[in-house]
Amino acid sequence: MKVAITSTGNTIESKLDQRFGRCAYFIIYDTKTKGMEFIPNPNIDAQEGAGPASVQLVASKGVTQIISGEFGIKIKSLLDSLKIQMIIYKEPSKRIKEIIEMLNH
Amino acid sequence: MSPRPKRIRKVSNPPIISGFKPYGVQSGGQEVETVFLLYEEYEALRLCDYEMHNHHQASIIMDVSRPTLTRIYAKARYKVAEAFVKGLQIIIEGGKVYFDSEWFSCSSCRCFFNNPEKQEDIKNCPLCKSTDIINCEKIPEDSTVVWQKCDDTCLCTNCGFEKPHQHGIPCRNEICPDCKIALVRKGTPHGKNN
Structure with a gap:
């Protein structure tokens, strides 16, 4: 199972990004192989439609869960129809490392 | 005078199929005509006839008034009956709706998550695997106040x-x-x- 985590940087020491569409990096974490992929978000400076474009990006990676601080109104229904689970985690100080530890429990 | 704007109907799941085709058409070969069943009409049928809610309860679930729900429902039944009688195919699409899935919150890590697999129940928090989860739909929201009132x-x-x-x-x-x-x-x- 693949999980997307929004991150402020490209290391596991970075913190969780509170935005989904305009986060700095997406981290695609595979819970089976424990592999990680860092993708810089191309939509960070988009005027509008950053959310749907980001959904397209992570959905193309075969993600089934997304962890972020907040999801915009446009993408909730989109993710619903794609059967991707949204996890809202409002802890801006949490590091990616800690979240991955939680997922491995 | 312009008509009142339509209230956006809340639909919990999109239907798992996009329509029905008649079987054993007598006329043979020709393209059959289509009845377009709206998502909101599908939802009204589901709530009233499948989940066995009364119109009052169904109207609260769909976030519309009771008379509006009854109108949607009557229209849905007419369309389904029309398709049966005339042997038309049904396509479920359109309507002024938004989809909403159930939301849960976890008491141990304080995260929120939804349930995209609507048929299956969620038992664990996806993040910390704790079983201490609460269904947010049941916690007071504006709609639940209406319930009580x-x-x-x-x-x-x-x-x-x-x-x-x-x-x-x-x-x-x-x-x-x-x-x-x-x-x-x-x-x-x-x-x-x-």
Whole structure:
């Protein structure tokens, strides 16, 4: 199972990004192989439609869960129809490392 | 004068199929005509006939008024009946709706998550695997206040006596045991002051 985590940087020491569409990096974490992929978000400076474009990006990676601080109104229904689970985690100080530890429990 | 804007109907799941095709068409070969069933009509059918809610409960789930729900439902039944009688195919699409899935919150890590696999129940928090999760739909929200305010209860406007409403028996046919006056439906304009 693949999980997307929004991150402020490209290391596991970075913190969780509170935005989904305009986060700095997406981290695609595979819970089976424990592999990680860092993708810089191309939509960070988009005027509008950053959310749907980001959904397209992570959905193309075969993600089934997304962890972020907040999801915009446009993408909730989109993710619903794609059967991707949204996890809202409002802890801006949490590091990616800690979240991955939680997922491995 | 322009008409009132339509209230956006809440639909919990999109249907798992996009329509129905008639079987064994007599006329043979030709393209069959289509009836377009709207998502909101599908949802009204699902709530009223499959989940066996009454119109009042279904209207609250869909976030519309009770008369609107009944209108949507009547239209849905007409379309389905028309398709059966004339042998038309049904395509489910369109309508002024938004989809909403159930949201949960985890008490141990304080995260929120939804349930995209609507048929299956969620038992663990996806993040910390704790079983201590709460269904947010059941926590007070604006819609739940409506539930409490005009739940199916018969009310005496004189002494405040309440009894659960029995379907099929109008509230005005019920008599308050103390005041001997007719009861009214709680939350409706008749019973508003109490």
